[in-house]
Amino acid sequence: MKIVSSILPPEELREEVIRDFPEGDFLFFDGIEAAGESFYNDAEVFITYGEDLTEEDIHKATKLKWIMVMSAGMDEMPLKACKEKGILITNARGIHKIPMAEFALGTMLGHVKQRALLAENEKAEVWNRNLPMEELHGKTLLIIGVGAIGGEIARLGKCFGMKVAGVNRSGRENMWTDRIFPLSQLTGILPEADFIVSVLPSTPETKHLLKEKHFAAMKSSAVFMNIGRGDLVEGKVLLSALEKHQISHAYLDVFENEPLPEGHPFWSMENVTVTPHLSSRTKNYLPRSFEIFKHNLHTYIKNNKDYMNAIDFERGY
């Protein structure tokens, strides 16, 4: 069984998986181009970040049966072709929750603790204690897209004494939110929120979901954070809301077009903080995703259907 990877993990991870699975014939490459014919002619199992496959690749990969995507984002995967060829896809959904929730809480704490002003004053060697220091405690956090990641953000929000509301597709309960609503009721809950954090994936349903009316419904003191996908809101809609100061600040980790081009107004706007789509990045990323891969490789070998994070082609995630 040829297992081809377009991810070249550190040596210790490679050695571990090779040792644990003598059934596997592992080939690790740095990128799909480097894998080349090994991928097209031999790979039964393919390990990827999910950003390097085309429809054509899927059709050309004659022996491919299972793709392990070491990521949660499925938007660059040729799902239709995989479905047609009956290829199993599993992903690393769930491993993002710790780094992303830490990123979200760190961003919110940086906001209330005036970190940007403090850094300016430090640079100027100015001792100024009269900053409007606030707290997360008692504030209302609204999470748009409460699944594994949103639930972890909710849990941490509760640890900080926040009031946590959530929105998800179905309005199904989450143990960490105080209140949960279906997406259809989003506009009604927006006026209560001090922090609005979106972790929604990109699906036909979530694309351009946030409109002008949603920003108009937010508090002028509200903070909007997007660590899900950039196409949640059209760039021009978001830009206009920020130019009109309909909200206080936007923390944007994702954008309609990535990388965000140099010169884009978001880079320099006072009420926007730009980060380069890295909320889920962590040194623990590959070790955690290899744990899921190893579980699924056991499953694949035993053929016992006990896969973690198998993709449902109908839902698209």
Next chain:
Amino acid sequence: MKIVSSILPPEELREEVIRDFPEGDFLFFDGIEAAGESFYNDAEVFITYGEDLTEEDIHKATKLKWIMVMSAGMDEMPLKACKEKGILITNARGIHKIPMAEFALGTMLGHVKQRALLAENEKAEVWNRNLPMEELHGKTLLIIGVGAIGGEIARLGKCFGMKVAGVNRSGRENMWTDRIFPLSQLTGILPEADFIVSVLPSTPETKHLLKEKHFAAMKSSAVFMNIGRGDLVEGKVLLSALEKHQISHAYLDVFENEPLPEGHPFWSMENVTVTPHLSSRTKNYLPRSFEIFKHNLHTYIKNNKDYMNAIDFERGY
């Protein structure tokens, strides 16, 4: 009963306390100079931040029986004179725990999430996703001085999946720390810590407690944060440890001499972040401390000894 305050709180707080206590004759001033003779001749109760009283003031204040310090720091209070004159002191100990714990966690999250680098890149409009993003999860946090504030930092550390060790005077248990040690065992536990946070007050026992050997015992990757009092470590000892890169970074909110003078090396060192003694600052500060004052004023009027945060002159806090 004349109640004199050198703190001028917002009108709504003043009106509330005046309404709740018709027995009190309240006089609010902006600073002790403004209070003047009202303090010396009339005040039975005095409300202060605890930074404006001299020994002489205490001896001159003929009717003074109780001082409510709207702070937790007692280092600028003329305790000896108060003890001699049998003046009750209560303080606002405990209200710092929420803002300080949020400040501490926000600082640690800013560190692991590379906020300084991200801000630099944003300024230069550089999209660089290859930053060494880390997590609090799984890291070891050592809290020096586990009382109300340290306990709250410990609780939040546990929420983030950190291993939390603590040190306090007695080694008495705290429900949020995994392990706790007496101060005498500090050196032995230091090599394990990824984050070392001191919230110790200034007492004869804690002054210059941290020596060269302590920094030598820390991991070179360790982060040291002081949000307690600046005299925990001599400036030159700390400077030397940082110049020698014995630790990775110091986040300093307190200093031997405050304000930290312009031109001090700490302001511009790459591995030091300076903030101007404001970890406990919060918009919720006065409302919370007035809750304690009101509780204690009920106690004072009923004379039922049920004071919150009465100062023990032997311990000094």
